Amino acid sequence: MQNTFNERFRQIIFFLILLALGVLIFLQINFLIPGLLGAVTLYVLNRKFLFILIYQKKWNRYLATILMILIDALILSIPFGLATIFVVPKLQNFTDNAQDLFQGIKEIIEQISTATGIELLSEKNISNIPGIVSSYLPDFLSTAANLFINLSTMFFVLFFMLTNAQKIESSLLKYIPLKPENKQKVSSETKNIVTSYAIGIPVLAIAQGLCAYTGYLIFGIKDPMLWGFVTCVCSVIPFVGSGLIWIPLVVYLYAGGNPGGAMGLAAYCAIVVLNVDNVLRLFLLKAFADIHPLITLFGVITGLKLFGFIGLIFGPLLVSYLLLMARIYVSEFSAVQNED
Numbered sequence: 001m002q003n004t005f006n007e008r009f010r011q012i013i014f015f016l017i018l019l020a021l022g023v024l025i026f027l028q029i030n031f032l033i034p035g036l037l038g039a040v041t042l043y044v045l046n047r048k049f050l051f052i053l054i055y056q057k058k059w060n061r062y063l064a065t066i067l068m069i070l071i072d073a074l075i076l077s078i079p080f081g082l083a084t085i086f087v088v089p090k091l092q093n094f095t096d097n098a099q100d101l102f103q104g105i106k107e108i109i110e111q112i113s114t115a116t117g118i119e120l121l122s123e124k125n126i127s128n129i130p131g132i133v134s135s136y137l138p139d140f141l142s143t144a145a146n147l148f149i150n151l152s153t154m155f156f157v158l159f160f161m162l163t164n165a166q167k168i169e170s171s172l173l174k175y176i177p178l179k180p181e182n183k184q185k186v187s188s189e190t191k192n193i194v195t196s197y198a199i200g201i202p203v204l205a206i207a208q209g210l211c212a213y214t215g216y217l218i219f220g221i222k223d224p225m226l227w228g229f230v231t232c233v234c235s236v237i238p239f240v241g242s243g244l245i246w247i248p249l250v251v252y253l254y255a256g257g258n259p260g261g262a263m264g265l266a267a268y269c270a271i272v273v274l275n276v277d278n279v280l281r282l283f284l285l286k287a288f289a290d291i292h293p294l295i296t297l298f299g300v301i302t303g304l305k306l307f308g309f310i311g312l313i314f315g316p317l318l319v320s321y322l323l324l325m326a327r328i329y330v331s332e333f334s335a336v337q338n339e340d
Contacts, residue, residue: 031146034308035153041313042072042154043161044194050162065162069155082229182328189324190317197313201236204280208235208242211273219265220258221249235277236312242273295319 046068053064161168176183209232216224231245246269254262296316303315 032153035150037314038154039157041198042158193317205232205235207276211276215268219261
């Protein structure tokens with residue numbers, strides 16, 4: 001009896017030491033979580049094609065891995081390339097014509113102030129603008145550095161995950177304390193949700209950007225390609241999405257003396273742009289995983305707070321895991337109780 005107690009006590013102490021070391025390491029590298037989750041996302045997307053190259057086409061494992069990573073890097077560089085093409089030249093134009101642009105914004109704000117009776121632009125507000133801009137500069141630099149570190153981490157981890165794919169998967173299946181059928185449920189849920197959101201979010205963004213570009217072109221927005229691209233980027237932001245761009249453009253048209261164009265653009269975006277998002281989202285999410293809208297809502301809120309942008313994918317996965325684990329718990333332990 002005494003030996004059993006001592007063994008149990010040693011086991012608990014050893015487990016607490018392992019837990020403490022794990023928590024300590026996690027706290028030191030938690031800023032790398034987006035990069036680690038990004039590697040998991042790319043692994044899920046690349047896995048099938050990697051196995052085809054290695055086991056069907058008989059490619060060298062490292063050569064196949066390098067090819068997959070190069071393709072991933074090329075695809076991920078497309079948004080940055082488009083930003084360089086569309087946004088950077090406009091920033092130069094903004095710098096050259098900042099005074100004229102500010103004068104136009106001032107006129108619009110004055111019109112709004114006249115209509116509402118609320119003073120939006122005052123000498124005090126204008127004097128605060130440089131301080132506000134400068135206060136955000138350190139955060140911007142820190143975010144840029146963090147993005148570079150996480151991208152580097154993502155590809156570094158992805159390389160080792162792809163070159164050791166079968167070993168990693170067999171180890172995970174070995175140590176997950178579930179029945180084989182429930183292990184398969186966890187694996188399928190992970191694959192379906194990650195694939196659904198990783199593919200669905202870019203497709204939805206591109207579709208909204210193209211529809212918005214068409215509307216901006218029709219209703220006379222200057223530089224419709226630029227604003228279409230910006231709308232595409234902003235469409236991934238939950239809850240506000242593309243409205244973050246087209247609503248101010250509607251106000252701009254109206255304040256600029258084009259109420260007909262403003263009403264037309266508002267109607268077009270409300271009917272076409274928003275509904276394209278709703279229809280495609282329903283189709284894409286159900287094509288890969290039958291995800292309830294509430295799972296998406298609570299998952300996105302949770303994921304963004306925990307993981308940042310990559311939380312758009314892993315937030316819903318966490319909520320789905322919670323529901324799946326509840327079902328597995330009932331399946332695993334109700335069976336044990338019935339046997340007793």
